[in-house]
Amino acid sequence: MSILEAKQLTISYGADPIIENLNLTIPKGEITVLIGSNGCGKSTLLRTLARLLKSNSGTVLLDGEEIAKLPTKEISRRMSILPQGPTAPEGLTVNQLVRQGRYPHQTWLKQWSREDERMVELALASTHLTELADRPVDALSGGQRQRAWIAMTLAQGTETLLLDEPTTYLDMTHQIDILDLLFELNEREGRTIVMVLHDLNLACRYAHHIVAVHNKSIYAEGKPEDIITRDLVRNVFQMECDIAVDPLFGTPTCIPHGRGRKLHETQQRYTQMA
């Protein structure tokens, strides 16, 4: 059974719809990645699933209940969202940041329960931030900072986790670091993860389920190995490419045509080695 669904969704800023009559079912306990060209509406779609944007028509269902009719605090106990490029106030420590993740579970009487404390410790541990807990967030490296934000959403203790471009602005090492972390969370705890990614190859490697957004709707969805083809890349990204098999993971890898230096001899040497 799925826990997050969109039905007949239409979203527009102003007069022109960005998403029109879109239907989507997020598979439970899997990693779903939304891909598409810049401005295709994949972020808009994710933000609507997270109730940060209101759709003009259609509904989003969380555990079969209409999201627009659920109290926002109730939603935040089941689903967390990490928007693009979050910024922490100056001087806030990692620990203080992660503690805020417990907000939906707290009341005036219950401000800091044992459960709150346990969840924060767990979130810090699984993001490898326990040592850095007392550092100010703005003194951390980009990758560590993003881990701190993910720790905050983990402390929320939700079954579903939505992330809007969690790897943007990070160098390759930290991109892999963040995606590995999310992959482990999914493997170990079976959390449902939905994210927007720009890098098609990383998307193919980590996603169980890919949703290609194009022309106000879904162009194709399914396992990367089933749906990522030259035609898909040509139609969705307007780019010519070859699809190869990733030598390490066996997942589809897109090699763009375009221009660049050609080292024929070297290429042949690689082929011989392979």
Added chain:
Amino acid sequence: MRKMLTYRNKKDTVSIQVERKSVMVIAVCVLLFLVAGVVGTSLGSDFISPLDVLRTIFGLNAGEHDFVVLTLRLPRVLLSLLVGAALGMSGALLQGIIRNPLASPDVIGITGGAAVAAVGFVTLLGGAVSIKLLPLFAVMGAMVTAFIIYILAWKKGVSPIRLVLIGIGVSVITGAGTTFMLILSPFYTASQAYIWLTGSIYGATWTDIRTILPVIIIVLPLAMWFGRSLNAQEFGDDLATGLGVTVQWHRSALLLCSVLLAGIAVSVAGTIGFVGLIAPHIARKLVGRMFGSLLLVSGFVGALLVCTADLIARTAFLPLDIPAGVFTAGIGAPFFLYLLFKNRNHY
């Protein structure tokens, strides 16, 4: 790890945690608040020892200093403390809502709205209606101004930056309105209004205290209640919503609290500038960003600032009695410039 004080019951249904440092700061604040109350009452054109002040307050002094202490000085000192507390808390709320350290009720025009309503009341209705209604007009002025700013800033919800920009514009308009009414009014009324505008606690009475105290007592718990979400709101609207904060509802409730506090302070003491700006900054240095303690300490710091300013204003240039607002502006304006300078790369 910061040292924390935690209380939890066995079932884990009731729990609270505060930083030990915050508790200590608040305790020191309470102490200073009391000391300021007593010492402030002792000092003046003739000195009355703190002991005598206490004895008079508790009715043990057979009426010797009753007039000076109970009628002249005590209400003035108390009023300066309460006005400062209201302004400090109003500023802390506003800086939290707007997520900008430069925000304060005077910068975004709320105080100006209260002032224009009060000056309008003095010049246009002067004599025709009981002066006792002035606080009501001032608070209404603050609320109407805040409402106008809010409506103008509304575009599918209110964003902090729109609120600030429109607030600054409205603030200039209220300033113009105030000046206009001062020019229209007869000389005597104008000079009266002018002293009031600079912010003076001169002539404080128990009636003023009875006006401002109930508002603080009602607004404070509300502000604490809604303020719990301010730390989440600091992350921006999207993350706050993600954490389960009904952002627009909380923002308007907290804005109302801030406006009520600023409006009532202006109504009894005129526009004492910059306290709402400085107090939260000092408080943040003392207790950090966690909102509950920040709000309380901002109130205490504001109280001590205005009390000190008024003490200097009425003792340093005897027999002259200078408006306390001159001193808060004297410290506040350079501080505002310093903040602008420090934040020049952020905006």
